[in-house]
Amino acid sequence: MQIEFVFEAGDEGAGELAGQLEKEKASGRYGRRIWAWSFEDKRGIGALQAADFAAYETTKQLVRTIGAEERAIRKSLERLISRVRFVGEYFEVQSLRELLHRANYRSSRDGRSG
Numbered sequence: 001m002q003i004e005f006v007f008e009a010g011d012e013g014a015g016e017l018a019g020q021l022e023k024e025k026a027s028g029r030y031g032r033r034i035w036a037w038s039f040e041d042k043r044g045i046g047a048l049q050a051a052d053f054a055a056y057e058t059t060k061q062l063v064r065t066i067g068a069e070e071r072a073i074r075k076s077l078e079r080l081i082s083r084v085r086f087v088g089e090y091f092e093v094q095s096l097r098e099l100l101h102r103a104n105y106r107s108s109r110d111g112r113s114g
Helices: 014-027 046-065 075-083 093-109
Strands: 002-006 036-042
Touching: 002 014, 002 046, 014 036, 046 075
Parallel strands: 002 036
Antiparallel strands: none
16 A cells, blocks of 8 residues: 655755655655655645644643643543544653554564555
8 A cells, every 4th residue: 555645835844855755765664655755834734734633632632641741631532532533642762662562563474564
């Protein structure tokens, strides 16, 4: 399966990201999955607006999830997750390593790569 990535235009580091995607597409393990990428104005793309809103809200919620703040869930996030299927998890470094290990194990067991 190939993926087209769309990022918000004007973000700091966009040039570096594009360069890394180019390198990965040319030679990386996952390069064959990268179809294309672009940087767009989020005002014209509803999906980017939604992603921006979700990123903002979940970042605000993270401080509550890890116990750094005791306030209740924000009403805006509560409304958002009441309308869609939502699974939220906080991963620490070790959890991410274990997840990657399991994914690699499944891929090798099933005879797939990448």
